Amino acid sequence: MGIRPPLKDMLIDNHNRTINYLRLAVTDRCNLRCNYCMPEEGIDFSNNHKLFTIDELSKLSAILVSQGIDKIRITGGEPFVRKDLMVLLRNLSKMNGLNEISITTNATLIGPYIDELKELGITNINVSMDAINRSTFEKITRRDYYDTVHDNILRLITEGFKVRINFIALDGQNTEDILPMLELAKHYDVCVRYLEEMPFNGGSRKFDSIVWDYKRILEHIKEVYPDYKKIPSHETSTSINYKIPGFKGTFGVIPSFSRTFCGSCNRLRITATGDVITCLYAQACMNIRDILRSDASEEKIRVQILKAIGSRSKTGFEAQQEYQGIFRNSMTSIGG
Ligand code: SAM
Ligand code: SF4
Secondary structure (H helix, E strand, C coil), X not given: CCCCCCCCCCCECCCCCECCEEEEECCCCCCCCCCCCCCCCXXXXXXXXXXXXXXXXXXXXXXXXXXXXXXXXXXXXXXHHCCCHHHHHHHHHCCCCCCEEEEEECCCCCHHHHHHHHHHCCCEEEEECCCCCHHHHHHHHCCCCHHHHHHHHHHHHHCCCEEEEEEEECXXXXXXXXXXXHHHHHHCCCEEEEEECCCCEXXXXXXXXXXXXXXXXXXXXXXXXXXXXXXXXXXXXXXXXXXXXXXXXXXXXXXXXXXXXXHHCCEEEECCXXXXXXXXXXXXXXXXXXXXXXXXXHHHHHHHHHHHHCCCCCCHHHHHHHCCCHHHCEHHHHCC
């Protein structure tokens, strides 16, 4: 595979935002069935030939890096259900101009790869864990992986990875775990991030408002830890971050449903089947898989990406208005 060190362009959207962050889903499959993400059964996974191959993912990434992407987050589905994932990560780690590779995972299958990830310098790992209580975890994920996830999180932390825990506040399911989960940040240098639930769940639940928004999550934490202090976050960060005095780690809230962060959005999403998504609340604006598979694809891809970046919605609310009915989507194809 030829990975060229190209001259860098910049991707600027139609609202003057620089797009330098790609969230790349490598599969729509998952070994868990988190109830906020996908239905228990009857999931319409894509045929294998519709998924990008590792060569295609590497080629696409190289094109996008030449256009100005300097940070790629690998997501899914569960990225590690792809047996060839490490081949992609090895390719990405050699790519000039790509400054950061990170992964979002459920941490069920990462164990055997931890040493190599460290060798490749891939140390930013987000782990989704929505309960510290075993039975709550098993109810939410509909699977029996509690010990594996717990052990892998501790291993990642002790091996020096920069670990962030993603915890979605789900009314009636796990909010009793919000404070116990914070104990992880008390004892370890991790960031526990509380997310608002979004209505992307494969159509298993319908809602147009949420009970546990970021303000309520913060109030809940304040009842026990009134001294927490806001800490600086990167301007493109989706999380607002805090420190509790005496804690080794930090915590954050992500207003994914309230959408307070759209103004500084720097993200582009590509699904495992090639759908290009310029806003989480929008539908895919195009598919680039077949273009990538055609001749002279590189220039065509560049043009299509510029086109997508040039017609982004200003906010998630605007996108939601434009694309009614998208809430049938599941995060397992979008990648979070
Ligand atoms: N399987 C990996 C994992 O769970 O971390 C990666 C894919 S998962 C779809 C990516 C992120 O999307 C996770 O942090 C997950 O919590 C989040 N997510 C999934 N469904 C969601 C929903 N309905 N609302 C908010 N976040 C969601
Ligand atoms: Fe799988 Fe992640 Fe969705 Fe859970 S959130 S079902 S682990 S893709």
